[in-house]
Amino acid sequence: MRNREWIVLFIFVAVSIATSNAIGYKTPIGKSLPGILILCGIAFVAVILDKVLPIKLPMIMYCSILGLIIASPISPVAKIVIESTAKIDFAAPLSIVGAFAGISMGKNYKDFTKQGWKMVIIALVVFTGIFIGSATVGHIILKLTKAI
């Protein structure tokens, strides 16, 4: 996508997040605006980095790493970034993600019903096993390293 397309889409997403945060979490749009601009601004920088840097990492990774650096103790703007983005409930940006994901899943409905019960059982066993496995290892290591 061209940078201009990203900008237009991020503006739409920003408006959506402001709307969700206002309706779902009762934060006036004016109050959530600085935080939303920071989130979408950093996401746009991630898009640019993904295009210009020679290392091939998923764009999402740059979002995460940039957010981490900008809010870390070494960053001079950490305080203002953390304070303004704290006004946005962490679930508010998810409503629009769900809407887009739902629309894109519409085309998979037939495939999904065709997969059959066997694959559904295997999928649920895989998901459950991985969740419990990760929680078990995480819990043990947290105990061993005295983090909990």
Place this chain on the structure above:
Amino acid sequence: MEEYKYSSIKERLKKEYRIYIAAFLIIVISDLIGQHKIPIGPGVLVIFPIFYGLIGGTLLGPDLLKFFKKEESEAASPLVLVAIAPFIVKLGIMAGGNLSQLASMGPALLLQELGNLGTIFISLPLAMMLGLKREAVGATHSINRETNLALISNVYGPDSDEMRGTLSIYIIGGALGTIFFGFLATLVASIGLFHPFALAMASGAGSGIMMASAATSLSHIYPEYADKIVMLAGASNTLTGITGIYASLFLALPLANKLYSILDPVINKKREEETYEK
């Protein structure tokens, strides 16, 4: 050079405007309905606006209500990435603000990836008993998100049996994973065996959207830890994104293949004999 799908922004808006209008209406309605908790057995199904969007969007799709054409449904996939980017930034900021605590949990965050491996011993034999052959290796070697699709298609080829297995779990994960992960997190939490931080880390195993669902559910059960849960789940999801592909390639796939070669003579040969006798 990057290839562009549309010749201009105008063309993009012309082709996709119905998606934006519908998506905006969906979020307004979803957020008005708000969150609900439904107790099911020992767990709680916490329903968020994100689920209404998932269900509403699917209903409007080409296979059911036919409001969206197939092309529109396809055009919405890249939009998910745009929408989830600010959310991931938010998780990064939460992690950056809690860096010292994150560092103290570093070893657990890194090693919990190994927890994925145990499930292969259960899921692979089950898949083979249900009649799957090489598809079983693809289906059960990992949680099968985007990175695994890329990996399996790279190792075995896009038309391989292994790829079919991976793809099946990927599609089911996309359709059911978000809702299932949210419920699973509360169900496992209700056993009371695991510290909320360990559960938070486990929430990071799947896609960003599965992680969000599980972490949001957990933060409802442990409101006193809500911020830390979301921060840890996000950090775990990012780390899994980096380490997961290596864990799959060097640990999970060899393990699944080894187990397959051991079980193949036992399960598949036995089945062939039974079919022959009939």
